[in-house]
Amino acid sequence: MTLPMYTIKKVLNNSVVICQHDTDPEVILLGKGIGFGKKPGDLVDPASVPEKVYQLTDKEEQSQYQELVKHVDEDFIAFMQEIVGFIETSTGKKVDEHIHIGLTDHLFFTMKRIEQGMEVTNPFLLETESLYPNEFALAERIVDMFHERLNVLLPDAETGFIALHIHSATTFKNVLEVNRHNQIIGQIVQTIESRLNVKMDRTSLDYKRLLRHLRYAVERVATGEMVEAPQKIEKVLRDEYPLCYSTAWELMGIMERELKRPVPRGEATYLTMHLQRLTSR
Structure with missing residues (x-):
């Protein structure tokens, strides 16, 4: 995307500037070196910056990012902009601008916790890897970048959290919603193992x-x-696999309760088929 020339209103650091343009509302431009040697009133041409430049246009996002910049090291801000560029290039997708705040904030304070000797855990790590394999593989590469560039060894748990941020940003879904869905799935898996007396x-x-x-x-x-699912198939499954069928309805009850939305009856058929396959193994 071609960006117009902007007038700098404030330089937050060498990689972050607040700008104004005649036809655009105030924006925050993010780009390595974009604010170097600049002062209010100077013009900035994003096309002249060798690194990719990002815009934060949402007012709430701008406010959150300005607050974040006060507490986060400038070099880390620049590194995270590089990480976001790596995600866009690797996925071939434009990302939600909130990733600049959400992932930067998450990883900066994760490093602080590591420095303080605090343990970082992720009970849904295996589920995240199975649910989002492409995002997980990309997150593993980002963990390697942290080790190579910052000499920081992020724990395995962080791979899952980074994967969720990537999925959230590339699908434009709220990361809290994505995490909540993961928790519901984890609850369902525990229920399956308990009701069917299996260890998957x-x-x-x-x-x-x-x-x-x-x-x-x-x-x-x-x-x-x-x-939708054929009612004849549902009747056969209900008669042949009553435990799997009743468990499927219990799982649907969990979804309905947690999401506060009705679950279509057809889900019972497909869930029963999956459960029967698991128990037959």
Whole structure:
């Protein structure tokens, strides 16, 4: 995207400036070196900056980012802009501008916790890897970049958290919503293991298929999308696999309660089929 010339109103640091343009509202421009040697009133041409330049246009996002810049090291701000560029290049997708705030804030304070010897845990790490394999692989590369560039060894738990931020930013979904959906799926998995008296192999293909179905089922319920299934198939499954069928309805109850939305009856058929496949193994 071609950006116009902007007049600098305030330089927050060498990589962050607040600007104004005649036809545009006030924006924050992010780019390595974009504010170097600049002062209020100077013009800045984003095209002349060798690194990619990002705009923060949302007023609330601008306010949050200005507050964040006060507490975060300038070099880390520049490094995170590089990380965001790496995510866009690797995925081929434009990202939600909130990632500049959410991921920067998360990783900066994660490093602080590591420095203080605090443990970082992630109970949904395996589920996140199965649900978002592409984002997870990209997150692993970002963890390597932290080690190579900053000599910071992020714990395995962080790979999952970074993957969620990537998924949130590339799908323009709120990261809190994405995390909440993960928690619901985790609750469902625990219920399955308890009701069917099974311990699922987190590395198995059947488990990954189940997680993918649960992910899309939760998203469908959250958006109100309907799903249909032949009633004859439902009757056969109910008669042949009563425990799996009743468990499927219990899982639907969890989704309905947590998402506060009705779950289409057709979900019972597909859930029962997944559960039957798991128990038959």
